[in-house]
Amino acid sequence: MGAYMNTELRDRYAIVGVGQSRLGEVPGSTALSLMMEAAVSAMADAGIEKGGIDGIICRGPDDMYGFHQQVGQLLGTNVGFSTTLDNGGASQILSIILAISAIEAGMCNTVLCGYARDAWSRTHSSEEARMSQRASGAAQSLHARDIYSSESFGLFGAPAMHALGARRHMDLYGTTKDQLGAVAVAFREHARRNPLAQMHAKQLTLEDYRAGRPIVEPFNLFDCSLRSDAAGAVIVTSLDKATDFRKAPVRIRGFGTHNNLSGWFHQENMTNTAAIQSSKKAYSMAGLGPSDIDVFEVYDCFTYMALVQLEDYGFCQKGEGGPYVESGALRLGGALPTNTAGGQLSEGHAEGMLQIVEAARQVRRDYGPDRQVENAEVALVSGHGGNTVCHSSLILACG
Amino acid sequence: MTTMNASDEALMPPLPLVTEETRPFWDSCKAGVLRLQRCSSCLEFRFPPSVICPACSSMDCSWEPVSGMGSIFSFVTFQRLYHKAFASLLPYVVAVIELEEGPRMVSRLVGLGEQDSVKCGALVKVRFERLSDDLALPLFEMLGAQ
Numbered sequence: 001m002g003a004y005m006n007t008e009l010r011d012r013y014a015i016v017g018v019g020q021s022r023l024g025e026v027p028g029s030t031a032l033s034l035m036m037e038a039a040v041s042a043m044a045d046a047g048i049e050k051g052g053i054d055g056i057i058c059r060g061p062d063d064m065y066g067f068h069q070q071v072g073q074l075l076g077t078n079v080g081f082s083t084t085l086d087n088g089g090a091s092q093i094l095s096i097i098l099a100i101s102a103i104e105a106g107m108c109n110t111v112l113c114g115y116a117r118d119a120w121s122r123t124h125s126s127e128e129a130r131m132s133q134r135a136s137g138a139a140q141s142l143h144a145r146d147i148y149s150s151e152s153f154g155l156f157g158a159p160a161m162h163a164l165g166a167r168r169h170m171d172l173y174g175t176t177k178d179q180l181g182a183v184a185v186a187f188r189e190h191a192r193r194n195p196l197a198q199m200h201a202k203q204l205t206l207e208d209y210r211a212g213r214p215i216v217e218p219f220n221l222f223d224c225s226l227r228s229d230a231a232g233a234v235i236v237t238s239l240d241k242a243t244d245f246r247k248a249p250v251r252i253r254g255f256g257t258h259n260n261l262s263g264w265f266h267q268e269n270m271t272n273t274a275a276i277q278s279s280k281k282a283y284s285m286a287g288l289g290p291s292d293i294d295v296f297e298v299y300d301c302f303t304y305m306a307l308v309q310l311e312d313y314g315f316c317q318k319g320e321g322g323p324y325v326e327s328g329a330l331r332l333g334g335a336l337p338t339n340t341a342g343g344q345l346s347e348g349h350a351e352g353m354l355q356i357v358e359a360a361r362q363v364r365r366d367y368g369p370d371r372q373v374e375n376a377e378v379a380l381v382s383g384h385g386g387n388t389v390c391h392s393s394l395i396l397a398c399g
Numbered sequence: 400m401t402t403m404n405a406s407d408e409a410l411m412p413p414l415p416l417v418t419e420e421t422r423p424f425w426d427s428c429k430a431g432v433l434r435l436q437r438c439s440s441c442l443e444f445r446f447p448p449s450v451i452c453p454a455c456s457s458m459d460c461s462w463e464p465v466s467g468m469g470s471i472f473s474f475v476t477f478q479r480l481y482h483k484a485f486a487s488l489l490p491y492v493v494a495v496i497e498l499e500e501g502p503r504m505v506s507r508l509v510g511l512g513e514q515d516s517v518k519c520g521a522l523v524k525v526r527f528e529r530l531s532d533d534l535a536l537p538l539f540e541m542l543g544a545q
Contacts, residue, residue: 156481214478
């Protein structure tokens, strides 16, 4: 582990602006239009114009080539560094790590990091969109698309991949459906306090959860994250320049990545995720441990992924995630307020970018007492994806 | 062997991609034998098919028949339909099978009775299902199934 430690970067960079688009069902929107909405909101938060940005790391839907180029074109700017990323839900924290690397290398000074998707609009906005989805989705594939030929055997979609992990966790450790439900219910309570959340208006009790439409057992509808139009953006610069901005800088205290490229089905990767190694690097850089974390913004593509990461980040022992979430720890006022804006299960799904935005707002103490984690100083953010095996971690601090 | 909708192309599931690397596997399945690549250098079996051994990076290997026995590493039950070829099977169980020889593969469980309780660790054996004249899928049934 020692070789990876880089405490020199601790507190050397900062997030100086955060923003988001409208979330949920935004008829007529595109990933690009949502991205621009979030970018403008982050620039306003930072108090800068486009001339203040000389780096762009923006990612859109995986089928859009050169998304970052289109963002720069719409912004009307040339920049010293510009690219996108290919690590799925781990990409968004990675965009901040790459921004720091690019600034360190002298390529640029201030980077716009963003992610946008139009997952609702591209499938629901019109009859044409619905037809197009039906014609292009997995449902019509003639050939299986992975090296296991999974689809030939009937294995489709991200829910099933993660449900395989959940099932193994249940069989190994006795984790229950109600414990998965405790995750969904806790995050929904937070979304009910967030007027911008996609599920703001919809209560979810444990009874509602139990009655959820089965998708792929052990998951039902409420174990699965939302289909959202959503974008988030943050602006990253070095801490010595961070005084030029409108809001208090949020210091980047530590980060880490790890990638179990041997595969989700290999060894015990489904129940011992890459968060184990990624979190150690982040804690080590930050000089902090789990007991120092005031608020956790966890990558919750599915209820199970939140539960298992609580173990892998060291908030409880391996196998104890179920009892831990059932204790009420994740709620505002609990031992570890988690996904305080509602998460991807209830706020909106922007592949983890909104979690970074929320973490920054919590440590800046932007909120009133109904949403603010009391005395929040240190926030932890996680990112998971890239076909389930890539992970990234970020620790933010303010004050 | 059992046959699933072989006559109706519209009801075929997505077909395995038969390539230079995977052809020996699918040819074997067609002949009703489960065969895996085995590294000539470190003797590890491997799956999915690949030109390189993930254990020792050797490019030399042979295709060897395996027992077709294994256990369930994990499993899920599909309630929602993702592809119309599976409509008549709902709900169906997809499992990650750990073969006796070590490698894990994705498959579907067949021959499950009402009383069968699927669990991680349960023992299974391969049963081929012919999709067409050219193709058979290695599915699995539980040992001692009702």
